[in-house]
Amino acid sequence: MEYVEALLSNRMLIAAVIGWASAQIIKTVINCIITKSFSFERLVGSGGMPSSHSAFVAALAVSVFKYEGPDTAIFAACFVMAFIVMYDAMGVRRETGKQAELLNQITQIFSANYAEFDTPERALKELVGHTPLQVFFGGLLGILVGIMV
DSSP, X not given: OHHHHHHHTOHHXXXXXXXXXXXXXXXXXXXXXHHSSOOHHHHHOSOSSSOHHHHHHHHHHHHHHHHHOTTSHHHHHHHHXXXXXXXXXXXXXXXXXXXXXXXXXXXXXHHHHOTTSOOOSSOOOOOOSOOHHHHHHHHHHHHHHXXXX
């Protein structure tokens, strides 16, 4: 029980979780407005506006800066991790989504034209990465949460 209380009183962890949850809720609302339907996948899934990965690590880095100081090893580690996560969201993960989209299109073409082609049961997930704008707004959301918590 002592560990649970310690976790629940850790402002830096709370800031990170609130940053992530806020981004997930915002992207779900945006998706509901655009598609006029609720998607549980948007609430828990990756990709979309704003980037919850960016909000998560930015809120953590800012709160560590605030509570531990800018000259600490833990802040340096959080800052570097935030940079890597945000860079990766715009780079490798975004390219993975583009490749999945192309592979899904190829699979549909083969399925439609070749009866013997064995179609996978479900398509590859295409929404895994972020545009620079999505990462920017996720990072901005995380910074605001990190300051407020």
